Amino acid sequence: MPPDSSVAQLFTQQAHPLRSLEFFPPKDDAGVESLRQTAKALQRIQPDFVSVTYGAGGSTRERTAQVSKILREDLGFTVMPHLTCVGHSRTELKELADRIHANGFRNIMTLRGDPPKGSTEFAAVADGLHYASELVGLLKSQHQDFCLGVGGYPEKHPEAVSADVDLANLKTKVDAGADFITTQLFFDNTVYFRFVDRCRSAGIKVPIVPGIMTVLSLKQIQRFTTMCGATLPVTLVKRLEAAGEDSDIVETIGIDWALGQIRELIAKGAPGYHIYIVNRAKSALALAAGLAA
Numbered sequence: 001m002p003p004d005s006s007v008a009q010l011f012t013q014q015a016h017p018l019r020s021l022e023f024f025p026p027k028d029d030a031g032v033e034s035l036r037q038t039a040k041a042l043q044r045i046q047p048d049f050v051s052v053t054y055g056a057g058g059s060t061r062e063r064t065a066q067v068s069k070i071l072r073e074d075l076g077f078t079v080m081p082h083l084t085c086v087g088h089s090r091t092e093l094k095e096l097a098d099r100i101h102a103n104g105f106r107n108i109m110t111l112r113g114d115p116p117k118g119s120t121e122f123a124a125v126a127d128g129l130h131y132a133s134e135l136v137g138l139l140k141s142q143h144q145d146f147c148l149g150v151g152g153y154p155e156k157h158p159e160a161v162s163a164d165v166d167l168a169n170l171k172t173k174v175d176a177g178a179d180f181i182t183t184q185l186f187f188d189n190t191v192y193f194r195f196v197d198r199c200r201s202a203g204i205k206v207p208i209v210p211g212i213m214t215v216l217s218l219k220q221i222q223r224f225t226t227m228c229g230a231t232l233p234v235t236l237v238k239r240l241e242a243a244g245e246d247s248d249i250v251e252t253i254g255i256d257w258a259l260g261q262i263r264e265l266i267a268k269g270a271p272g273y274h275i276y277i278v279n280r281a282k283s284a285l286a287l288a289a290g291l292a293a
């Protein structure tokens with residue numbers, strides 16, 4: 001099986017905006033089987049690539065490798081595994097890079113990572129890395145043909161002292177060799193367009209892919225946005241409150257909102273969109289159908 005295409009190349013070659021979907025690694029074998037079924041259902045919308053997140057530690061990390069392999073070898077997707085600095089020494093990260101490369105993957109979402117459960121602050125292990133920019137440097141020096149995505153924060157990374165400092169740190173990541181940026185989720189497109197303008201003014205030239213999540217429940221999205229510092233527009237909250245506990249209506253509102261976001265993003269020049277699908281096929285399929293209409 002030939003190695004995956006580089007996502008950076010897809011950005012320049014594809015005539016259409018790139019569509020990517022993000023999975024997270026399940027906890028057990030039953031979860032892997034259910035993810036396989038979800039991914040099979042998603043084959044027909046032909047995402048340009050899919051990604052698989054990397055847990056803060058423990059057995060889910062092996063699951064990232066397992067699921068990435070299934071998605072690539074059994075289901076034929078171009079797969080971008082995520083990798084973080086959490087808990088790894090430089091030597092381990094180099095070994096992981098070699099393993100990922102040997103298995104035919106050429107794209108990695110390159111992150112510092114969130115602190116493991118129970119810790120509130122990120123702490124590098126002995127001989128470990130402190131920032132995603134260092135991991136970008138390490139991966140590129142290990143394998144020049146890796147194409148690396150990095151995270152970007154339109155509403156500022158929660159730990160950053162200011163938006164300007166965060167932007168300067170993002171520039172460092174890109175200068176270290178990152179090929180594209182995928183943003184943290186957001187629900188108000190003006191936030192994304194402002195961020196892109198600020199990045200371009202700062203000399204960041206790589207594609208900036210908007211990260212979109214469809215709402216499944218008001219409580220869940222309030223938890224996510226509190227954690228990552230994203231704003232929930234009042235109009236969206238009011239609609240979700242009016243839907244109450246009716247999960248079908250909530251999901252319809254979530255899909256409708258995301259559809260509106262994606263249409264405008266693409267119309268105004270976003271290079272693609274990345275959907276945080278939380279391992280569910282329904283909303284990604286509904287979005288694809290809505291966008292095809």
Ligand SMILES: Cc1cc2nc3c(=O)[nH]c(=O)nc-3n(C[C@H](O)[C@H](O)[C@H](O)COP(=O)(O)OP(=O)(O)OC[C@H]3O[C@@H](n4cnc5c(N)ncnc54)[C@H](O)[C@@H]3O)c2cc1C
Nearest residue numbers: 053054082111112113114131132151157159160166169184
């Ligand atoms: C698209 C996407 C996918 C994600 N996938 C995962 C995943 O699979 N697993 C996971 O655990 N988490 C994931 N995350 C969450 C991410 O790990 C957290 O947001 C984490 O807190 C920061 O990661 P980073 O790679 O952005 O870090 P960094 O870019 O290293 O930034 C972290 C903080 O340090 C600051 N900083 C950066 N460089 C410097 C410097 N040189 N000096 C001082 N300060 C600096 C930044 O401003 C920021 O506040 C993802 C996030 C995004 C946007």
